[in-house]
Amino acid sequence: MFNDIQQQLEEKIQAVCAADGIEPAELKWVSIPFAGEWGISTSFFQTAANEARAGRGGGKPVPQRAQEIAEQVRDRLGSVEGISRIEAVKGYLNVYFKTSDYARRVVDTVLVSGADFGRGPAKSERVMVEYAQPNTHHSFHIGHYRNTILGEALARLTEFAGFETIRASYPGDIGLGVITVMWIYDKFYKGQEPQDVHERGQWLLKLYVEATALLEKKENETPEETARREQYEAERREMYRRWDAGDPAVRELWRTTREWSLEELREILRMMDVKIDVWFYESEVDEPAKAIVEELIAKGIADDERPQGGAVIVKIDEKLGLKKEKYRTNVILRSDGTTLYLTKDLALAKVKFEQHHVDRSIYVVDVRQSMHLQQAFAILRLWGFPQAEKCFHLGYGFVSLPEGAMSARRGRVVLFKDVYDEAVRRVLAVESEKSPEMSDEQRRKVAEQIGLGALAYSMLAVDNNRDIVFDMDAALSFDGRTGPYIQNAYVRANSILK
Template sequence: MNVLDHLRALFADALRPLTERPEDYALHVRPAQDPKFGDYQANCAMPLRKELGGNPREIAQKIIDNLPDQSIFESIEIAGPGFINLCLTSDALVGELGTLLGSDSLLPATSGPAPTMVIDYSSPNVAKPMHVGHLRSTIIGDALARIHRALGWNVISDNHLGDWGTQFGMLIHGWRHYRDDAKAKENPLAELARLYRHVNELGENDPVVARAARDETVKLHEGDEENLALWKEFMPWCLEDLHRIYDRLDIRFDHELGESFYQPMLAETAKSLEEKQMATPSDGALCVFFPDPSGKTDDDDNVIQRFAPMIVRKADGAFTYATTDLASIRYRVEEFQPDVIVYVVDDRQSLHFQQLFEVAEKWGYTDVQFEHVAFGKITGKDGKPYKTRQGGTVGLEMLLDEGITRAKASVDEISPDLSEEERQQVAEVVGIGAIKYADLSQNRISDYIFDWDKMISLNGNTATYLQYVYARNRSIFRRGEIDPATFFATLPEIVLDHPSERALALILLQFPESLQQAAGDFKPNMLTTYLFDLANAYNGFFRDCPVLKAPSESLRASRLALCELTARTIRTGLDLLGIKTVERM
């Protein structure tokens, strides 16, 4: 059972005689921010005063009197202007912990039809290697997909690849004019990367080269047989490179429907917008305009526009990213019938998605919710976009390699008893986990500083710290020569006599709440904050409550149960962030 959901249901019943919106006011039941205020607080009396009038403390008392079941509360107190402080009984906590310990899953049970989400993330241009700029979309999107699946959603992940744009014109031009046959035969992928950089540099200074690359793109889009054949030859090499990175990150997609997939649908998309009088010709292009709702006009009597028009078809007949995105909406709605379509894309694209969603709704897609999950940029310590020492873009594979190398140095220091092979395996998990967690633990809306020393640290809110707490937890069972599966075949009675036992028990039961908060706000950092708080509570318990040397066998079994639940929760929580754990560290 989700404790918070149960409390909110109780308070909704208590509020029903007082308001027509009991569920809304019940949302004001939340975990207490400070243990001195109890376990949970119900802060619904003050906002309810606006509807009922009167004294909030008297309203709070009416709510308490209406509670249908008070047996789970050790105490209920009214504090300050009308806060209701709730302290749960130890029996209530113990009962829920026993249920968790005997269950195969820590995830909340779901009922009713599962809502469907299409989530669009990562979406690199396949013609060039992935770099640090792809990191946030990739791992935030993956974490959100995992969390929503854990909560019972039908999640369909789609990597909307850039596989049809100008970069392929650059590759085709480079392949024809600057290819090194020996290098292409030895490592075609590396040769493509070299050609892309070479043509890109030439095109910046030579308009003839830039124009030639664009012409090759146009020929590709028009179905030129030779260009299409080269595109088909390049694509497997490009995808192989991408999938190698995704494999290292332990990321999979249900679909990888790139721009090329939607290319045959673009003309019909533009035609439909024009027929519905949503798109109109302008200087040879086809555009959607966004007039100010007030109808205000400028000095030339033109209706003022809220922002620049969305170009659906350029004057030269080429379609745009916006056209492709609209075609993808039509396809996704017809194919998957989603309740929500989520785009995990950086905040620089906010205007594009504002326009896209508005056009899609006007186009007729009003039964699906659209969400732009925006995020800030990764910076160096100087506050500027994160670069190599030479000032170049940091390749994603290079970033992963450096993370593992740094983690290896740390693992060598703290775990000299492990074999070289074991230390390397741990370093792989710790290094990649550190990179992911450093990103996911930030409020995604903000920029964050990429700092190797902090992210690999055993102190603070890092994956390394959580992985270490987990490994130390597992060492208790090894030292005691206890097999958890055998030991917990018979569930022990859990005892919460010490404050540190109770504090750990309470936070263990709040795991489902953290998942719901992370999913509801599309913010994985709410889960990382929970896991950090759990690890700290466990360390307090570990410090205050001897486990293997507990004064009695029954208390030893109880504390082992708390250890086991902590390990399961940390392992499950990190897995939902796409981060692995190790048994020894």
């Protein structure tokens, strides 16, 4: 934006230095931290150092000579259009722009560039952002929303910066929690599922809560209750065994109920204007993960202790030659032959790097998984993937409720769809009074946009490392530092421009 001014300054500096017999080093400009004025700065330390090596500069210390040169240049630069003042400070030449000129240039540039203002040039790196990945057989709650809105914001930023960006989702679609819902549905509720996409997704969560209560040991339970609970547990474990063995009936039940969850997830992502490019599933990387274990053993990265009745482990610190414990020893295959989350993440990373040719992989996962992901990145380095150096974990804090932590097992969650519906309802109530001339369709569209803006801002305005105690009234407030306030300012600004 200010290349012309910078070029003028450099030409004048070159002329001053030439007249004084100074051979200036390459000028490198940096922005001055904003403190009421905008400016740029360059230093003469390299010039002074070059003089000292060449036996010039009067034998003065480099800092002193750098300041001397800066003062000479300042005194002889003369006026430059758009510059308010020039200072020589500790060997630096600080150049400040006239605020009025700076503002005019910024506004002119923004108006000319439009939506492309600030867009970065195309870059060669391909970035994959992994987010929006709740477990299936549950419903999408406000904690999932924080993950998704953070991931989408990051994906849009990397895309705007010029990176080819791939949005990826990795739902957990297998495990005991999934089997729990399948078991209770098959035993008590088969054929009773609601037809509405959101009602059905929320219904699966209710089944999970009920099943958990049935399978949980209770205080003072009678022998009959104990026997019934143990029978239920045996049935659940048997269903898991049948799923693992590939039983056609169980697999079909799994696919059907999984699709109910995925339908709700896709609909919520559509509401949020999130378009996932690649879908990975935990169930798809389980078998490849087992093959990877054998590869890591063959490469000498993993130690196989199965002959002694143990597991397959990776002594990361030892393999990296670290003297102090950092990553610890990790199990990548249990003694019973089952994989772990870590093993599956390694398998997924291999797919990302080899099939999708990803150069940089960003994981949007809560802070509890920080060590887990650092361990995965370390094993990927040992494995020889250069992309491991560009794997990054964007952690974020928990979303809890005023009454405590959210718990799917207890049914103590705030569902995104409920919050969204309430947001739209509140906006509609306001719009009906303020804009009675709007059609119902227009009013609904505006309410959805404002409601989503309120929710998005309530999450993005908080440092990702901080926990959030979700308060619906605060999140949906239209006063103060809120999404609706920003949207209203945008509408007013557009009205002025018209």
